Amino acid sequence: MKSQILATAAFLTTISLHTSVQAANSEHIRHLLATKECQNCDLTGAGLVLADLSGANLSGANLAGANLSRANLSGADLRGANFSGAGLFGVNLSGAKLSGANLAGADLRNTYLVNAELNGVNLNSTNLQGAIGIPTQIATPEEFYTWGVAEAQKGNQQQAIAYFNQAIAIKADYAGAYLARGVARYQILDQQGAFQDAQIAEKMFTSQNDNPGMLTAQAFIKELQTPQDGKVSVGKPSFFDFVGSLGSLFLQFFPF
Template sequence: MKFHNFASLTLFAALFWVVPAKAENLQHVQQLMSTRECQSCDLSRAGLVFSNLSAVDLSQANLSLANLNQANLSGSNLANTDLSGAVLVRANLSGADLSGANLAGADLREAYLYGANLEGANLDGAILQGAIGLPEELIGAQQFYSWGIAEFQRGNFSGAIDYYNQALTKEPDFSAVYLARSLARYRLGDEEGAIADANRAEQLFATEGNESGRLASVQVAEGIVEAQEALEEANNRGRGGGGGFIRFIGGLASMLLQFGL
């Protein structure tokens, strides 16, 4: 199973929604609600927000671009179902059979997936941030890394570090993760840890022959030291940190974007 970064995902979602809207098949929606069975039905773009669809049989149905936000699909049969681009935010999919399902580009943020069967499911481009019960073997280091960057950009530096740690558990020598974690640690006031991570990133980038990454890591480590010294000097003079210190912080954030972190 493959996962792509958020930029690709955003483009993927945008391409879906610029297509002229097609009305949902009301006959099939009514069949689903009355019989709780709708195998091979056309439910694309159906609005099923908050629907109680527990234990329904939707095998091989077309639910592409359907809105299933916070729907209850626990124990449902979604085998070989097309859920591409579907909104499943906070949906309950616990115990659901999603074997062979197409979840490409689906939004599964904070969805409940405990006990779900995802064997053979296509999760290419799916948004899985915050999904609960997702088997860890389905999540690679790059995905954890991307989630960490998203949290960093939101200002949730502790959350970013949690994701970076999980990425490093999967791939201990992931150089860019050390650089990213260095910045998050710095924002939390852990200068010592930030410098250690930047130095580790420098070593790994050097081993990889990535000179731009190595130089960026050196600049981060040196910049942290210089910022500390500037702040101490400013405090001794009875001033605040000054604009230079703030600009340094902004420079670190820009560096994240520059390296696609």
């Protein structure tokens, strides 16, 4: 009997601790929604989907694990806030102040980051795929390249090109990014742009003594110059069909 009581007590204690850790302070949530002022608030695990928090002051607040998907945080003061593991999918963070914030493990896919302040932000394991306005200083050229390929895979060629542009802006001799951008341009029927990128990629691969890359770029150029027997394409060429048509050499530049 005693063991059963102890087991029950332990179980209830576990539930109590779990609830206290996961649940946000309801009074803090009400205060935030009413005033948009909640400095150093406890908002762990809060459900704030689609909330209008534009211009809100959440500096120093704890929003670990909170769900703010598609919320409006434009111009908000989020300095030093903890967003670790938070859901920020599709959030508007334009002009937001995020200096010193913790975004480790947060989901920032498809967020809008134009003019956001991101100095000293912890972005370890943060998912930024599809985000718009990512400052070049917070990601590597390889990350921009990978995001570009992912967008191309989904058919979002313009966004893919934007990512390849950022990769090239950071690493001017990134031959693979030029080659990938050329394919994306080919997809939107920009034949001239595709050809120019292919030529640049070929020259860079050659100067870098990258023989597989050079051969791949040459194969792309040859494909672009191949007559279509008088036929005019009425649709966008398939990104993956095209990549596959160039063989295994080309596939090494696309991490899927």
